[in-house]
Amino acid sequence: MSDVGDIVDPLALENQVCFALAVASRSVIGLYRPLLEPMGLTHPQYLVMLALWQYAPLSVKDLSRLLQLEPATLSPLLKRLETAGLVERRRASDDERSLAIVLTGEGRALREQAEKVPVAIVERLGMELTELRSLHQALTRVIGAANGVHLAAQ
Incomplete structure (x- = not known):
C-alpha cells in the first residue's frame, strides 16, 4: 500500500x-x-421501498437506521409514499408511541415492476x-x- x-x-x-x-x-x-x-419513484423513495419490500413492517426508527437517514429526512419521503398509496403509517401494536410503516397492496404490487x-x-x-x-x-x-x-x- x-x-x-x-x-x-x-x-x-x-x-x-x-x-x-x-x-x-x-x-x-x-x-x-x-x-x-x-x-412514480425518486431514488430515495426507491431505497425506502427496497427496505420495506425486504423487511416490512418497520418502525420509522428502524427504517431510519437501516437506510442511514435522519428521521427528519425520512419523514417527508414517507409522507409522499403514503400520498401515492404505496405505504401506510400505523401505530405499532406493541408500542403505541411507535409508528410502523406497512406496504399497501399497491406498494407490494410495485415490487414486480421494480424487479x-x-x-x-x-x-x-x-x-x-x-x-x-x-x-x-x-x-x-x-x-x-x-x-x-x-x-x-x-
Whole structure:
C-alpha cells in the first residue's frame, strides 16, 4: 500500500476519494431516474421501498437506521409514499408511541415492476457482475471505515 505522501499532489482533484465517490454516486443515480419515473419513484423513495419490500413492517426508527437517514429526512419521503398509496403509517401494536410503516397492496404490487431495475442498471453500466460485487464490498468497507467501524478485508 502506498503512502499518501507518495502522491505528487495530494490536493489534486483527481486524487480525491470524495470527488470520485460524489461523481460516481450522481452518475449511477442518474441511470436509475428513467427506470424509476414510470414507477412514480425518486431514488430515495426507491431505497425506502427496497427496505420495506425486504423487511416490512418497520418502525420509522428502524427504517431510519437501516437506510442511514435522519428521521427528519425520512419523514417527508414517507409522507409522499403514503400520498401515492404505496405505504401506510400505523401505530405499532406493541408500542403505541411507535409508528410502523406497512406496504399497501399497491406498494407490494410495485415490487414486480421494480424487479427489472437491477438487471437494467447492470446492463446500462456495462460492467461484469463480479466487478460490481467487488465494488459493493469495497464501498461497504469505506462506509464502515467512515462510520468508525473497521471491517476486515473480505
